[in-house]
Amino acid sequence: MSVAYTAAPSRVRTISHAGLLVVALGSLDIGLEQSLVLPALPALARHYESSLIATSWIVTGFLLSTVVAAPLLGRLGDMFGRRRLLLVALGAFTLGGLVCALSSSIGLVIAGRILQGFGSATGALMLGILREAMPGERLTRSIGLVIGGVSAGGAIGSVLSGLLVDHVSAPSVFWFLAGLSLALMLGTLAFLPETPTLTSVRIDVVGAAFLAGGLATLLLAISKGNDWGWTSASILGLFAAAAVLLAVLVLVELRVRQPLVDLALVAKRPFANANVCAFAAGYSFFVVLIVVPQIAAMPTLSGYGFGYSTTRTGLLLVPMAVVALASAWAAGAIVDRVGPRFLMAVGSGVGVASYVLAALAHGGAAELAVVTTGVGVTFGFTLTGIACVVIRRADRDKTSVASGVNGVLRTTGSAIATAGAAALITGAGHVGPFPAEAGYTRAFWMGAIACAFGVVAAALLPGRGEAPAA
Secondary structure, three states, X not given: OEEEOOOOOOOOOOOOHHHHHHHHHHHHHHHHHHHOOOOOHHHHHHHHOOOHHHHHHHHHHHHHHHHHHHHHHHHHHHHHOHHHHHHHHHHHHHHHHHHHHHOOOHHHHHHHHHHHHHHHHHXXXXXXXXXXXXXXXXXXXXXXXXXXXXXXXXXXXXXXXXHHHHHOOOOHHHHHHHHHHHHHHHHHHHHOOOOOOOOEEEOOHHHHHHHHHHHHHXXXXXXXXXXXXXXXXXXXXXXXXXXXXHHHHHHHHHHOOOOOXXXXXXXXXXXXXXXXXXXXXXXXXXXXXXXXXXXXXXXXHHOOXXXXXXXXXXXXXXXXXXXXXXXXXXXXXXXXXXXXXHXXXXXXXXXXXXXXXXXXXXXXXXXXXXXXXXHHHHHHHHHHHHHHHHHHHOOHHHHHHHHHHHHHHHHHHHHHHHHHHHHHHHHOOEXXXXXXXXXXXXXXHHHHHHHHHHHHHHHHOOOOOOOOOO
């Protein structure tokens, strides 16, 4: 489908302080869309009377639609103007939040979260706006602002989730998210500039369908493997179908003139290197976000749970978010001196140590606070280093789509971690009425392996002085 569109001026005005505030709050919203729900998962499971696997799809469905939305809306932003598509993304956040808040079944909540996932393209779109409007010497600090805003959203959401769930209701988290996104739409209209547009576009609907179908089938196979049997015809068929759909996706993307997932931004250096690192970072970060709230909320009668309320569970995650914010800010300030490779290696190395500690000792809040703090360093360092490589090496007319493609790999890792952690915990069976502790331990070991892969993958990123200034 091709559409003619009049090109906008080649330059845009510099973002005002009010505009930067909107970007910061938009980044905060991205963090809140994820963090506000995570501590509430046990309460949401009770509220909707759903299983761990079903409840995990509140997160998995969000991440799945994020995978499709990031390149799709990123590409449309490069074509039609990033502010226009930012408004669309924020609208998805708002409408999806309303669907979740008004739902009475877990199925409708998952549907609302899938709709909200399309709002996650705001990150790539805001980075594209910053690339056009910020002078080179301020760009890396602005990237740190976006990553840091996401991290700050994690800190605030961890506490706010508990307050909303414990003192209002479990669905109140969705009312809050809908209201915040609506306010950000108004701020975007008032304070953010539009960016240049391309003159001719082709929307790759077929590619989007194969991408969504392939990943949804893969994640369904992972999440249902224990229930249906890993060697059953149904699970093997799902894995085979996922492989076929993703293979067809590659063939389609090689043939279309303007692909949804530009394979040149997947396989070409340095984007291929950054994408490998993004997958490892996405997987390693989400393991702790899924596992820690489950342990914290589990009754003490289980022998390993803390019996925490949602508020106390959120407080347990605050150190991670605060440290991630500080790490992202510091990484943005020093990346030109140390290089993205150093940031990825150090961040992933801290993640390895954190997850090994979690696998060996997770019987107290102090141990888990240390673990989540270490993973916060992993998040801030790795994602800032990766983002700097992608933003600086992409052509200006492909900035958002390059960020979106990188986000696909990162979010795919996160989605697989979410489904995989739930599968490991469920597959370990039960001791009495409670999930066996071994399942949580296995999930932590998988996080350590992912971070170790990140250490190795760091060698693929540019070192100091190898990433050119914007």
